[in-house]
Amino acid sequence: MFSLERWQEVFQTIGKNKLRTILTMISVITGIFILVVLLGVGEGMKNGIKSTFQDDAENEISVYDGVTTVEYKGLNPGRKIQFKNEDFEQISRTHASDIDKKSSMYRIWSGLISYKDESGSYRIEGVLPDYEFIEKVSLISGRFLNQQDQKATEKYMAIGKKVKDDLFGDNKALGKMVEVSGINFKVIGVYTDPGGEREESRVYIPLSTSQKVFGGGQNIRQMNFTIPKRDNYDEALAESNRIVSKIERDLKSIHKVAPSDASGIRVRSTIEETKRFYDLTSVISLFFWSVGVATLFAGIIGVSNIMLIIVKERTKEIGIRKALGAKPFSIIGMVLHESIFVTTIAGFIGLILGLILLENLGPLIDTEFIKNPEVNLNIAVTTLGLLVIAGALAGFFPARKAAKIKPIVALRDE
């Protein structure tokens, strides 16, 4: 069917009927182009949302102490609850099998850090080594705090990229000594955080060091845990809720806080945030997919219409060919060969134009909302395939009809 002769015939027809060919191609090119760009932007929005939502581990449980508001077992409301190291250790021990990463924290909201002539106020957090994974920081140089640093109460510090830029500029920070309230800390790591600048203007030191240096004693400000990942969201949610209520119950009983007291001890889970993230992204996906599919449909209808017009326009020619001895199958083949060839080429052009646009415009529109607009090539190629098949089908029925009409009728067509 796709012999060399047929190809020559197709090229001749295309070459001699440029307007028709161009119209078909424009319809296909725009269809695919819009689809690719839409899918790309949709993906970009998803990425944008992902990065604003996922600055911390998505299955994290945080525990804070506070002030009681409910009278309980003879204790007046307004009592300040203070977590100690032993609270953290106990919770870690009793829930060991449910917990993946764990860290407690002692915090100085704002500490003056200086290096040579530069200085600035930053949040100083004393944490355990697992905090690296809980906060999802990634080290761009050096390392994070480890167990050894904690044990030896080392005056080590991992600083955020913003802090590094402020204090060191383009100079190397690693191994340098910075000063906090007259005490020297050695920079052992510089990190970035998907949470952006806000979370990169913090510094981390060992929990033990922070308690000692800033007079915290055994006090801690909060505890953070992650729970192991689950395959599906519902399972993760159920698991998280179970652990949250267990931890809350245990701590409230230790500290004699009423079970109904919502502010004496607070246990939060990020999984609900994550749920919102999943919901939002699926809404966005749905939206872009529906628009994309609608565009594709428009494209298919466009191609179908053009094919109908082409076949109609060629009725007389088909009559002539039949009078000269063209078999019905050869007429259908001729129309299909041309339409498949033209839609495929046009589809590729649309695909490539769309990809070029995303590739070049993508980095420029890197706002909070759209990040890395990209398109799944598989999806794009599948779409293209669909369009070609649709074009072929759209050509097939009128072509078959034309191939069936009596030559004498076709010849009468003007």
Place this chain on the structure above:
Amino acid sequence: MIDIKDLHKSYQVGKNKLHVLKGINFHVEEGELVAIMGSSGSGKSTLLNILGILDEADEGSYHLDGTEIKNLTEKTAARYRNKFLGFIFQSFNLINYKSALDNVALPLFYQGMSGKERTARANDYLERVGLSDWATHLPNELSGGQKQRVAIARAMASHPKVLLADELTGALDSQTSYEIMDLIQKINDEGKTILVVTHEPDIAQMTKRIVNLKDGIIIDDKKIEQQKALANV
């Protein structure tokens, strides 16, 4: 070569049946040059189209060179048209985006002939109708007479048994008409069987036999003394 018996054909026009051919009996020997005459609407084209397997009769039998033409599939009909018949139309029916050469070569394409052979044979036939120099031209760059010559070359190229021409001079001035008829006479002199439909008596006089159609039957069928077209040029 052509043998038809008791041929009937009606068209459905709205609710009514229009009986166009009412029992045609007709026989053509190999090498004849026949004119089918009659006033407009007498059914000349209808008859020619049935002979050309472009249309089907309702009743009666049709044999073309011994082969019965009846209930053909579209595929077989296509093969017979290609192999047995060459068509020449009043409105030329050339494919407008193909050069003269490609138009002539088209029936050969449907015969499955290779490109090289096709070009050679098409060139040969263009030369025989005197259009060698116009091979690469598109139909709209040709005069009416030239277009009809291309159409004749195309009809001849597939070596058909019979040439069928429907008002082939209908769109041409008389001077050009005679030139075309001269070509037809020459082709006939070489032995080709040719049927021409015409309502112009002078054209009919240039054939060897005139069949007169009226109200769907043959009222008159006689051999005549052929007038040479060249004499009028």
